[in-house]
Amino acid sequence: MFRRPLEFLKSLPAHGDLVEIRLGPLRAWVVCHPELVHEMLRDTRTFDKGGTQYDRLRLLMGDGVVTCPHAEHRRQRRLVGPAFRPSRVAGHTDLMAEEAEAVCRAWHAGQRVDVSAAMMAMTTRVISRVLFSGSLDATRSAEVRRCLADVVRGLFVRTVVPLDGVFRLPTPANRRYRHAVARLHTIIDDLIAERRRGAARDDLLGTLLESARDDGGTMPPAGEREVHDQMITLLLTGVETTALCLASAFALLARNPEAERRLHAELDTVLAGRTLVAADLPHLVHTRNVVTETLRHSPPGWLFTRVTTRDTRLAGHRLPRGSTVLYSPYLLQHDPASFPDPDRFLPDRWLPGRSAPGPRGAMVPFAAGGRKCLGDTFAMTEAIVAVAVIAGRWRLRRPPGPVERPRPAVTLGPRSLVMTCEPRACGTTVSPARADAPAHRGDGALRVPEARTAGDHDVDDA
Numbered sequence: 001m002f003r004r005p006l007e008f009l010k011s012l013p014a015h016g017d018l019v020e021i022r023l024g025p026l027r028a029w030v031v032c033h034p035e036l037v038h039e040m041l042r043d044t045r046t047f048d049k050g051g052t053q054y055d056r057l058r059l060l061m062g063d064g065v066v067t068c069p070h071a072e073h074r075r076q077r078r079l080v081g082p083a084f085r086p087s088r089v090a091g092h093t094d095l096m097a098e099e100a101e102a103v104c105r106a107w108h109a110g111q112r113v114d115v116s117a118a119m120m121a122m123t124t125r126v127i128s129r130v131l132f133s134g135s136l137d138a139t140r141s142a143e144v145r146r147c148l149a150d151v152v153r154g155l156f157v158r159t160v161v162p163l164d165g166v167f168r169l170p171t172p173a174n175r176r177y178r179h180a181v182a183r184l185h186t187i188i189d190d191l192i193a194e195r196r197r198g199a200a201r202d203d204l205l206g207t208l209l210e211s212a213r214d215d216g217g218t219m220p221p222a223g224e225r226e227v228h229d230q231m232i233t234l235l236l237t238g239v240e241t242t243a244l245c246l247a248s249a250f251a252l253l254a255r256n257p258e259a260e261r262r263l264h265a266e267l268d269t270v271l272a273g274r275t276l277v278a279a280d281l282p283h284l285v286h287t288r289n290v291v292t293e294t295l296r297h298s299p300p301g302w303l304f305t306r307v308t309t310r311d312t313r314l315a316g317h318r319l320p321r322g323s324t325v326l327y328s329p330y331l332l333q334h335d336p337a338s339f340p341d342p343d344r345f346l347p348d349r350w351l352p353g354r355s356a357p358g359p360r361g362a363m364v365p366f367a368a369g370g371r372k373c374l375g376d377t378f379a380m381t382e383a384i385v386a387v388a389v390i391a392g393r394w395r396l397r398r399p400p401g402p403v404e405r406p407r408p409a410v411t412l413g414p415r416s417l418v419m420t421c422e423p424r425a426c427g428t429t430v431s432p433a434r435a436d437a438p439a440h441r442g443d444g445a446l447r448v449p450e451a452r453t454a455g456d457h458d459v460d461d462a
């Protein structure tokens with residue numbers, strides 16, 4: 001599990017649909033069958049957020065919408081959720097395109113760039129503009145990225161080793177982790193304090209502070225502590241995941257010239273070198289399939305825990321109250337029974353009428369049910385925009401040498417990905433909206449569907 005977690009996970013289905021493993025002194029069950037994962041994710045009351053992963057995350061993020069127990073969840077989701085509705089997300093398309101264009105402008109022909117670092121910087125700027133209207137200046141933004149990298153590195157081992165004493169030792173790694181956590185909290189506190197002193201703004205921090213004032217509205221107000229917890233929660237969940245998805249997408253495209261060629265052809269037709277706007281999104285069908293296939297092949301969130309809140313049964317096994325249960329999007333999405341040739345990168349499997357998205361519960365990069373990712377539409381939009389803008393201008397090439405094997409931490413994806421930039425000559429004429437384009441709302445809002453549709457080329461909601 002520690003040395004080769006992906007191989008280990010892939011070996012489990014041979015032992016059954018629900019497999020018992022031991023993590024040090026802790027017994028845990030890994031759910032290996034998509035239908036069972038579907039069943040578990042639907043029953044958020046019985047299979048609540050918990051287990052070592054969420055216990056550790058709570059120490060880091062407090063009790064925000066990611067980590068809070070079932071009893072608190074509905075209220076929190078109503079508080080934070082509106083900011084991530086598809087119509088609100090569509091309104092952020094321009095700023096996402098601006099930030100992706102800034103990445104393109106910073107590169108020059110023949111330059112070697114660390115694509116992972118560039119994507120982290122870009123997603124930090126995007127989320128910071130959405131959460132706090134960009135109050136994170138360049139220096140603090142760079143510090144946030146450094147801290148996030150240290151936190152992510154230290155978090156995985158903490159989530160699978162349920163022994164606190166080890167992490168209290170004064171080792172360099174433990175000190176680095178603690179320092180990074182402390183700095184992130186201080187930065188969030190400073191941002192909140194600055195906002196209180198300054199003018200009100202129409203961003204998520206503004207909404208939460210407004211709610212904390214308790215104006216006698218219909219919803220119980222967010223407490224002072226909660227404002228802090230929600231902000232750090234969204235910063236931690238909103239930066240790394242999308243950045244790793246993008247880095248994985250560029251790595252996979254470089255290894256799959258046919259998929260890359262089709263992507264370029266689509267971008268040259270739909271965008272033809274002009275700035276991307278929200279109304280373009282429904283026309284970027286192959287781009288979307290590239291992102292969806294990346295999320296299947298290399299899901300940034302690859303392993304999650306739940307804890308049972310009562311005695312229950314799953315796959316005919318009795319699970320006593322307090323049992324730790326794990327599910328892995330990586331395991332499910334690499335099951336050849338659901339996705340033939342699972343290790344191959346095949347964006348076309350998401351074309352309508354093809355076999356994807358597999359059975360219920362098989363495609364869960366954003367989870368499913370009541371605790372499904374709140375930022376799924378946001379992440380899909382940001383990833384599609386960034387792939388379209390960057391691949392429209394630059395062809396990213398891997399320098400010769402062996403392909404690094406994935407080393408999952410709390411998230412999965414290339415933590416450092418050095419690539420060479422080759423400029424692309426793309427068309428300059430503005431192409432009119434195509435008459436045969438798929439139907440979409442006028443606001444260009446992308447949707448991650450709420451119900452599974454056979455042959456739909458979208459991400460499945462189990």
Ligand code: HEM
Pocket residue numbers: 065066067077127234237238239241242245299300301304305364365366367370371372373374375376378379380
């Ligand atoms: C490609 C990018 C992303 C991926 C793959 C991803 C994946 C996931 C997954 C799998 C979960 C469920 C975890 C579990 O079952 O324990 C989740 C939850 C969550 N994600 Fe994401 N996420 C992404 C981007 C984002 C972004 C951009 C945001 C917001 C800024 C976000 C906010 C959240 C929140 C708030 C939850 C908790 C939802 C709840 O419990 O109600 N995510 N995400």
